[in-house]
Amino acid sequence: MQHADAPTRRKRADAVRNTEVVLEAAKSAFAELGVDAPMREIxxxxxxxxxxxxxxxxxxxxLIVAVFRREVAxxxxxxxxxEREHPPEVALRAWAEDLARFVATKRGFAAALHSGDPAYRPLPDVFLGTVGPPVQRMLDAGxxxxxxxxxxxxxxxxxxxxRLVDDEASDGIGGMAGLLLDGLLGPRP
Incomplete structure (x- = not known):
């Protein structure tokens, strides 16, 4: 039995590698087959x-929560x-492209997030709490x-x-999402 004040054991290198490989495989399978992808496939x-x-x-x-948290990070x-590398208007557009790719390749997560399963309830707040602060700094600076x-x-x-990102947005912002950005930031030069 481990005591409360005993040091926590570090994961072995192969266990850490397995975790990363499993999360990457799950991400790929979820993008291709949805979040109900067979565990054998993953x-x-x-x-x-x-x-x-x-x-x-x-x-x-x-597993879904772990992949989601990793992708949100x-x-x-x-x-x-x-935010560090570009002026706010350039940074926001570049970040929006990354968000578009995230949303387009994570369509399967939407069904899970809206399933009513209590395991997923905190995830929208996790997303906004993690991504919101740097985006707000860019908006304020701009x-x-x-x-x-x-x-x-x-x-x-x-x-x-x-909500506006197209399913084809894995290549970036387009359609209505692009129109929203153009209204917020002005047209691309």
């Missing part, structure tokens, strides 16, 4: 046994990177610089873009 793509997946993710929802990292329409919240922009 295990085969990852090159691990099905038991490895169930040992780490006892419920399908555990990537979208947030993208927002922080472009409003101060006069290059972005003022008074827009990150939550409103994220929700609008997420």
């Amino acid at each position: 295990a085969a793509r990852a090159g691990v046994g099905v038991g490895t997946i169930y040992r780490n993710y006892p419920q399908r929802s555990d 990537a979208v947030a990292a993208s927002a922080e990177r472009v 409003a101060v610089a006069g290059t972005v329409r003022g008074g827009v919240t990150a939550e409103a922009l994220i929700r609008a873009l997420s």
Whole structure:
């Protein structure tokens, strides 16, 4: 029995590698087959046994949540990177392209998120709480610089873009989402 003040064990290198490989395989399978992709398919793509997946993710929802959180972290990292590297209007457009790819390849998550399963209830807030702050900083900086329409919240922009992105947006923003950005930022030069 482990005591509460005993140090937590670090994962072995192969266990960490397996976790990353499983999450990447699940992401790929979910994008292709939806979140109901067979666990055997995910295990085969990852090159691990099905038991490895169930040992780490006892419920399908555990795996879906882990993939979702990992992808949200990537979208947030993208927002922080472009915020540092570009003026606000350029950063927002570049980040919106990343968001479009995220939304287009995660259509299967929508069904899970709206399924009523309590495991997914916190995920929209996780998304907004993780991605919202850097997006709000870009919006605020652009409003101060006069290059972005003022008074827009990150939550409103994220929700609008997420709803307007086309299924074909894996190549970037287009259609109504592009029109929304053009109205917020002005047409592309």
